[in-house]
Amino acid sequence: MIVKDIMHTVTKISSNLSISKVAEIMDEKSIGSVLIEEDNEVIGIATERDILRKVVARGSNPDELKIRRIMTPDIITIDLNEDAVEAGRIMEQNKIRRIVVTENGKIVGIVTANSIAKNLKYVMARDTSKYVRPEY
Numbered sequence: 001m002i003v004k005d006i007m008h009t010v011t012k013i014s015s016n017l018s019i020s021k022v023a024e025i026m027d028e029k030s031i032g033s034v035l036i037e038e039d040n041e042v043i044g045i046a047t048e049r050d051i052l053r054k055v056v057a058r059g060s061n062p063d064e065l066k067i068r069r070i071m072t073p074d075i076i077t078i079d080l081n082e083d084a085v086e087a088g089r090i091m092e093q094n095k096i097r098r099i100v101v102t103e104n105g106k107i108v109g110i111v112t113a114n115s116i117a118k119n120l121k122y123v124m125a126r127d128t129s130k131y132v133r134p135e136y
Contacts, residue, residue: 003082007080010033011026014036035107042075044068044075045100051070077101077102078111080103
């Protein structure tokens with residue numbers, strides 16, 4: 001199974017939005033992350049966990065803080081034709097739960113740890129099939 005089979009659409013938002021507005025957008029769309037744009041260029045990613053740890057847990061006012069203040073600027077990507085297992089390895093190695101999907105360097109989606117887990121049965125069946133002897 002390849003990444004494009006399990007990827008989701010990704011939402012991009014302005015770096016000038018308040019964290020409250022971003023949380024509202026994430027809630028409306030039932031998503032756990034957004035990509036942050038500035039001048040039509042993606043400059044980072046923000047997740048629900050970022051909002052909880054960097055705003056709520058610190059008692060900061062989400063109406064006053066802009067999302068660019070808490071985003072993660074280093075976006076880890078994977079090509080849409082890569083194996084889904086490789087996406088999982090990259091996530092584990094980098095201790096992340098989401099990886100941005102690209103095609104020819106352009107962002108086309110996102111894969112989550114949940115989407116990999118949901119398809120784990122298929123991935124495991126595929127990986128173990130190479131150990132089954134054809135004569136049986």
